[in-house]
Amino acid sequence: MTLIRSLVTQAVTLVFVLLTVLLMVAVVLGATGVSDKILSAYVNEELRAVRQSLSQRIKDPVELEKALEQVRLELEKSYGLDRPWYERIPSLILRVLTLDLGYSRTITSFAGSRKVADIIVERLPYSILLVTSAVVISAVIGINFGLRTASRRGSLFDKLISYTAAASYGLPSWWTGLILLLVFYFYLRLLPPGGIMSTPPPTEPLAKVLDVLWHAVLPLMTLVTVIVGGWAYVTRTIVLNITQEDFVTVAKAKGLPENLLRRRYILRPAAPPIATNIVFAIAGSLGGAILTETV
Known part of the structure; x- marks a missing residue:
């Protein structure tokens, strides 16, 4: 019961925070006039x-302007510009909560729908698969290198990995993606340039899965390249901080074996913060990687 009560409390808190954030965003955008400017831009674009x-059917300029004015009024009413911004807040929050995010003007779903919700629902699983896989792979590689460099502090290996990790962490994902695209597609012709599946897509289920994985290799390499350095550096820092604790010094003074010392007195205290970082990274991966997926 305690666990259920805790989960319910956290769920209610999350919903409350979400509603509060939506309300604050709506108030800020409305009070500053930004929302009216954005909606007016949509109206002008559609006009x-x-x-x-209409110009192909109505040749009289006066009649054309009258027709356009009528269309403008209808568009402004549909976007809610005929009402004050504070009256649009409830409907705005309701639309966001129900994923009624409007229509896209440039992107369509595979089925041809322009609804933003359909596009998100269709492509979100692929984004989660890509980014979450990159986070897990980067964490495994980075933590392994971080532990090894921490145990060899000051060595050539430590310096090499530290410099490489710093360089990796500073690489922009879009630039790294372009470089890898240039190498593996334009020069080597080993990997596809983009997309989720080949055109036309395979019909066999296994072939379709392999095709998706093949298309995911290049963006996966990009994300791992720019993420792995941070994991290595953070893990190294956590482990080095623990090795300077008094209980580790006492354990060393007792003459405990190196493997036992590392496993019981270093890795065990280092596990909680590393695990916390992994959980937050996986949770953050649900947002996808817009720049990498676009490139």
């Missing part, structure tokens, strides 16, 4: 398309 269509 341009309507003008081109």
Whole structure:
């Protein structure tokens, strides 16, 4: 019962925080006039398309302007510009909570839908698969290198990995993606340049899975390259801080074997912060990697 009560409390708190954040964003955008400017830009953009269509049927400029004004009023009403910003807040929050995010003007789903919600639902699993896999692989590699460098502090291996980790952490994902794309697609012709599946996609289930994995190799390499350095450096720092604790010094003075010392007195205290970082990284991976996926 305690666990259930705790989960319910956390869920209610999360919903409350979400509603509060949405309300604050809506108030800030409305009070500063930003939301009106954004919606007005949408109206003007749609009016341009309507003008081109109507100009082919209505030759009289006066009648054309009257028709456009009528369309403008209808668009402003549909976007809520005929009401004050504070009256639009409840409907705005409701639309966000129900994933009614409007329509895309440039991107469509595989089924041809322009609804933003359909596009997100369709592509979110692939983003989660890509970014979460990159986080897990980077964590495994980075933690391993971090532990090894911490145990060889000051050695050539430690300096090499530390410099490499710092360089990796500072690499922009979009630049790294472009370089890998240039090497592995344009020069070596080993990997596809983008997309989720080949065109036309395979029909066999196993072939389809392998095709998706093949297309994920290049963005996965990009993400691992820019993420792994941070894991190595953070792990090294955590382990080095623990090795300077008094209980580790006492254990060394007792003459305990190196493996036992590392496993019981260093890795065990280092595990909670490392595990916490892994959990937060996996949770953050649900947001995807827009730049890497776009490149």
